[in-house]
Amino acid sequence: MQALTASWGAWMSAYEKHCASLPAPADTSCPSCGATGLRLAFSGSAKDRVGYASFWCDACLVGVHLSRCAVPDGVPMDSVHTPVEERAVRIPDYTLVWPDDHD
16 A cells, blocks of 8 residues: 555645646646656536546656536536546546545
């Protein structure tokens, strides 16, 4: 079992930093392992640009999954109705970081 070194709060800070640069590429380091190149994929409703965010590190396969997220204009988003095998981004089976009781 992999020991997680970063808290939910650290992952949320990384997510906010990553989102602040969108739609430009982001240069955010993984809060768990320090690797660069975190990945972010949105799926949701194109009508209101609200959906789910999958945010993970390809190096250590740790990350967070968020719901009811605003998807920034100009950022690609798959429909929640698109079959997984047809989505633009393949999301790996990564280990989820969960909020702590105090987060």
